[in-house]
Amino acid sequence: MELHIVINGRKDLAQQLYRQLRDAIEDGRLASGARLPPSRLLAEQLGISRKTVADTYAQLTYEDYLVGRIGSGTFVNARAATRVRSRFASELAEADFIRHWQDVPIPFRHPTLEGTLRYDFIGGATARSQFPHDDWRRCTQHALRQMASARGFYGQPEGVEALRQAIARHISFARGVRCTGDDVIVCSGAQQALDLLARVMLQPGSVVAMEDPGYTPARLLFGIQGAQVASIPVDAEGMRVDAIPDGTRLIYVTPSHQFPLGMPMSPARREALLQRARELGAIVIEDDYDSEFRYEGRPTDSLQSMDEHGVVAYVGTFSKTLLPELRLGYAILPGVLLEPLIKVKQITDWHSSTLPQWALAKFIDEGSLHKHIRRCHAVYSSRRERILARVAGDLAPWFDAVPAVAGAHMALLCKVPIDLPLLMEQARKVEVGLYPLAPFYHQQAPQSGLLLGFGAIETLDIDPALDRVRDILLRIA
Template sequence: MELHVVINGRKDLAGQLYNQLRSAIESGRLAAGTQLPPSRLLAEQLGISRKTISDTYAQLTYENFLTGVIGKGTYVNTRPAKNQPKQSHSQLASAEVIESWRNLPVFLRHPTLEGSLRYDFIGGATSKGQFPQDDWRRCTSHALRQIAGSKGFYSYAEGLPALRNAIARHIAFSRGVNCQDEDVVVCNGAQQALDLISRVMTRPGSLVAMEDPGYPPARLLFGTHGATVVGVPVDAEGIEVDKIPDGTRLIYVTPSHQFPLGVAMSQARRVALLERARELGAIIIEDDYDSEFRYEGRPTDSLQSMDEHGIVAYVGTFSKTLLPELRLGYMILPPAILEAVVRAKQLTDLHTSTLPQWALAKFIAEGCLLKHIRRCHAIYAGRRERILSRVAGDLSPWLEAVPSVAGFHMSLRCKVPIDMPLLVELAKKVEVGLYPIEPFYYQRAPQDGLLMGFGAIETLDIDPALDRLRDILQQLS
């Protein structure tokens, strides 16, 4: 390591060295576990005797600042934490702003390995065992070779050209999205896409309309930008377009697999939504988060494919098709906002990490993504059928499924009054994770029901978990 020590003159050499080393350790500049240079090397670098170095190391070791490991060297010791009182957020000039962030509710946080339940119907998560590790490892090796051959400069804010081309080809084929490479912006998951679009489209007081019930992280994000979020009811055909208020600048929808209910927006409602947005001068955010998994009927094209006026910003993610930990998403932006969003992206993080971008570009180009989606589709279809069979069978006295044909979660409505907090608590006691849909409602009166994710629970675990759910429902009855 490189140690910064300055010796002035020839007086009290040991004292100078001692004071500088001790100060560096106490301030944290020399962190616990840092190895110090051997005494012979440091003596040569500073032009002082080796004995002076050794005596100083010995004194600091005696005072517990350093520790010696035989055969390895001298290391900075772990220091006890100082109990100096730190300034609280309430004492800062920005206390009100900080408090508003501290008070934001936490939604959809996935449990850690230690805190997870044996049977978990959590939404938005996939079975890690399905991830094609060997293919991804090979693509990552390719990515490392690409980076090794680069000049080491910052990359494109809008994403690597190779990945933008791969995404444009993939979604044109799988979702009917009408785009060119230059329309694609790569981002750190769909959440960053929502943040960037909101940054350039809203100011404090701007109206944002979104489905109610809907996706809470989107609603909270729009709110942190100062926007006034209006919840618009959802029926069997999707968002009720005629209830989108005048003055709305941004409309957030999940038309292919409404979150959380799962209904698909009808063709007539899609036409009406596009017309309403054009009248308002608003941009529609189409969050197409998991509709590549479709189980019934012909695939529905994206809302973006119907857009003739450049008012739909299409947002996609690889968190659902691959892994949430990758944090890779993308936007297909209309010309009116493309340049502004790229500028916002550049100011926010310069660009998304290029290592996963290179790997994903090769992964898609070689057909690995489509192969993975087909394999997972068969697995999720089996899980979905098993849940639907049980809901139509022994769980039918209490629950009914909301019609849904895509994704890897479904909603179950309560047919009779059920104490949902008690149900969730009792289920935890028998290692079953259940999630009510009530928190997803915003301004509408919530309905009782469950969001049943089947992406993360193994197929063979579904029946044992639903057996336990049935037994609890019988007890509550």
């Protein structure tokens, strides 16, 4: 691979080379530790003398930009870039609008490996230690063989046919969803499914109704599409359907495990929601994000399985059952939306990566997904029980647990005034990650409490972590 250097004319060759190499190092385009081409090779590439290149290397070495290693070559020195690019160019016509994006929050941003705490109750994470790496590796090898037999064309925007069929079989069996593979669009996570639906359904000023508290990334997504988001309060039965305003065109709801509080939507409320959607001519987005993990009570029907009039778009994800990094989700759509969403997906990203699609199709069809869900269910159930026991025990003076019956997180509501920012700050100092409920509220008055994820924390780590939380509470509360 050639180093990108452009030499114009035959004047000031050494200065041209020096300036471009120095700028590339300061800008970070030539990273610390990058190896430069040998002087003879770069001279041939640029059509200049080797002496010009060697002299330029020597000057940059003298100035500490480069370092020579005998027998190895010339490398970029380990020094910080000195040039800071302007964040905003004042001459841009849309500078103010670009600056607006700086204020947009990024909820649920997970830490890097280096920033991970020893005990982390972060939501949206999975039990990595339970992931069947050997099974997935075998399925990935199968995927590579499938791709090797292809002709090198782009894939279909709706997804690999084998995976669409496998998803339809899985979700029909596990959740009673009425569909075939033809109704499925494979997406890069559930978030892309929401984005596609918003692009098709919404115009600037369109009204979207969603739960408050609710899934903040969905609210932000609808907002940047220009929608007016109507925040609908929730109670013990779920979304207050009677509060959905006239003119609503899209209704976003998490009926199986309300996010973030955790209660399921009652059957009567589900019927009322479907009736209200029909009255409004609205589409209901049913985000069934972690319905596979149910711990008590009878399974509830999905909204989609109750829908007789084609008003429900069912959205699911494999981020909660497998790994978030796979970025695989899906939408099961009413017929009227299927072709428009396929077209929008092709325009926006053509198709999701086919390698993990082929692997997941094999993983589902050979029964590995079902076995993995059962294994994780047992693990999550024990973690949930341990947390509930602690909340009912030595943490009882401070918290009540919302009686969530599914999922991999629960909400803890404060029984007494607690300085939550101070609690979280002190917890981080002892390697415990805690997260507040407040950011998930929009217009409703937030309840003071924590969202406690138990997907990522190991079972044996729960008691030591909660011991530290209890000790902090004894000092500050």
